[in-house]
Amino acid sequence: MSQPTPAVQTALVVDDSPAARARITTLLQLGGWQVVQAVGTDAALRMAAVVDFDLVVTDMAMRNGHGATLMRKLRENGSTARFLVVAARRTHQVRTLAAHAGAVACLAKPVDPRLFVDVMRGLAPVLRRVEVEPAAPELAAxxxxxxxxxxxxxxxxxxxxxxxxxxxxxxxxxxxxxxxxxxxxxxxxxxxxxxxxxxxxxxxxxxxxxxxxxxxxxxxxxxxxxxxxxxxxxxxxxx
The missing domain is CATH 1.20.120 (Four Helix Bundle (Hemerythrin (Met), subunit A))
Incomplete structure (x- = not known):
């Protein structure tokens, strides 16, 4: 008999760049995820206090906090989410810091869609999802x-x-x-x-x-x- 699984996968995208948040959000929504966005670590921690996210995708260096600090605080607060880091400067030091904070991967910004899909495919088994239809604004070419x-x-x-x-x-x-x-x-x-x-x-x-x-x-x-x-x-x- 199979074990029960949550009905929907939720992701928190943390970045102070609206364009970067939108890019990651779109990729996740295309994969069937329900996505919430946060600007900076304080907002992310407030959201994580009321929602048990399955995945957190965070920028490493933000004006309103640091990704490594956010991941450590989330763990201290009992979060079981998987962490994925994006960084404009993906140096050895940044990758090491991300890994020590618990990130499963550190991707360069702007995120390459095919690489993102490959990383998501390599994560823990995908949970069952309910219907999630993102909003459909008019799109430029x-x-x-x-x-x-x-x-x-x-x-x-x-x-x-x-x-x-x-x-x-x-x-x-x-x-x-x-x-x-x-x-x-x-x-x-x-x-x-x-x-x-x-x-x-x-x-x-x-x-x-x-x-x-x-x-x-x-x-x-x-x-x-x-x-x-x-x-x-x-x-x-x-x-």
């Missing part, structure tokens, strides 16, 4: 391109989670991951992926996990990845 890159980078991880749930016969997990994928796909205009992911979720809610439908989803995601790989050359010639 450049921002949409960046979000598309993040979306494509996260596709293999998302598909792996759905496939793992199907292998284990965990229809609830399949439905949750499929709904999350459908919501983000719909937001970014990848309607084929959204439609098939919704169908997978509907099947899973009925306790059905048809292999054919899962392969259809894999194919739809592969077509999105293929279009994305062909885009840079065309974009370069238009600049």
């Amino acid at each position: 450049g921002e949409r391109a960046r979000l598309d890159e993040m979306f494509v980078s996260a596709l293999p991880h998302r598909l792996a989670m759905i496939a793992a749930g199907a292998r284990e016969g965990d229809a609830e997990a399949v439905a949750s991951h499929a709904v999350s994928l459908a919501a983000v796909s719909d937001r970014l205009g990848h309607l084929e992926v959204a439609e098939v992911a919704h169908a997978v979720a509907d099947d899973a809610r009925r306790g059905v996990l048809p292999q054919g439908r899962l392969m259809e989803l894999v194919g739809a995601c592969a077509r999105v990845e293929g279009r994305r790989r062909r885009m840079p050359a065309a974009q370069a010639t238009s600049r």
Whole structure:
């Protein structure tokens, strides 16, 4: 019998740069996380006092505090979150300080989406998630391109989670991951992926996990990845 797991994964993103917070937040939301942002260590500690976060992503050097100090205080206060550090100057000293404070990794700023996905994939087993659909403001062309890159980078991880749930016969997990994928796909205009992911979720809610439908989803995601790989050359010639 499987052990019960929390219904949603929560992350706290701490940085005094709005752009840096937004970048990390978007990457996490594309991975199905519920995200809260904080500016500086004091605000982060206040939030952590009322929410038991699963992950804390913090800048190392901020005007309103230091990432290493924040991580140590969170541990002293009983936090069991995993820590991930980002740093504009990723020196040996910074990496060592981050590791001693309990960080699982120290990434350079601005964070590379593919590297971020790889690091997240290597963390402890992913918990089951509920539906989390981020707000959908109007996006400029450049921002949409960046979000598309993040979306494509996260596709293999998302598909792996759905496939793992199907292998284990965990229809609830399949439905949750499929709904999350459908919501983000719909937001970014990848309607084929959204439609098939919704169908997978509907099947899973009925306790059905048809292999054919899962392969259809894999194919739809592969077509999105293929279009994305062909885009840079065309974009370069238009600049």
